[in-house]
Ligand code: HEC
Ligand code: HEC
Ligand code: HEC
């Protein structure tokens with residue numbers, strides 16, 4: 001029993017990967033990101049991702065089978081595909097302690113490192129998209145990442 005306990009403790013502390021600091025991070029919603037990333041917000045707002053929840057009829061808005069892919073983190077209070085669906089839950093990395101232009105002006109790499117440790121996904125890829133753009137979607141018509149990415153990318157930097 002004691003050995004097992006020690007093993008479990010080791011498993012917990014010893015072998016957990018580096019992203020453990022992001023454990024318990026929660027979703028803040030697009031309003032949080034908007035405060036600093038206003039240009040990207042405006043581009044995003046024009047994509048259908050921002051209105052994905054509006055596609056659902058009233059009953060469907062309560063149907064777990066639909067809200068899974070039409071909200072952020074299964075939460076109808078976060079309707080649509082917010083930033084954090086692709087970039088990770090932001091409660092930790094979006095704090096002004098980490099995402100701070102002045103503080104890290106001389107060392108943006110450190111800022112990036114801290115943000116990633118706090119859960120930021122800098123470069124979402126094909127796998128991120130395919131959580132929703134897949135055969136389980138009633139409206140699936142195939143998904144070509146490169147092509148579809150061009151349609152939603154944050155052009156205005
Ligand atoms: C307090 C202001 C602030 C908030 C709030 C904020 N950011 Fe940032 N973010 C920054 C700054 C400053 C940078 C550094 C790069 C730059 O100057 O654009 C940055 C960088 C990033 C990067 C790029 C990292 C890189 O190195 O290329 C991503 C992605 C990002 N933020 C996503 C988000 C998301 C998603 C949210 C909301 C959950 C968010 N940010 C909230 C200020 C903020
Ligand atoms: C596995 C994820 C997933 C699930 C589950 C899902 N959807 Fe979607 N839905 C999508 C994606 C992705 C699109 C966008 C398709 C595209 O543009 O490639 C979409 C598009 C739509 C559209 C827009 C019409 C169209 O042709 O693009 C409607 C309406 C819709 N979904 C309704 C629903 C309803 C109702 C449910 C529940 C029965 C549901 N969806 C469940 C992912 C999903
Ligand atoms: C559907 C997924 C998705 C959503 C939603 C999304 N992004 Fe991104 N974001 C990406 C991808 C993909 C990249 C490009 C990464 C690369 O080029 O390596 C990116 C890049 C970025 C960057 C760094 C590069 C740049 O263009 O400046 C920032 C900052 C950023 N996103 C912020 C945001 C904010 C803020 C929101 C919400 C308003 C948001 N993103 C919504 C997928 C997404």
Ligand code: HEC
Pocket residue numbers: 046047048049051052053055068069070071081085086124125126128129130131132133145148149151152
């Ligand atoms: C959480 C689920 C989800 C994820 C993850 C997701 N999408 Fe979507 N996407 C949707 C839904 C739902 C729609 C349909 C919205 C509508 O028709 O109103 C959609 C629509 C789109 C559209 C049509 C946008 C427009 O304005 O016409 C493109 C292009 C797209 N997604 C690309 C991507 C790419 C690229 C990624 C990954 C970087 C991605 N999506 C990640 C759910 C998702």
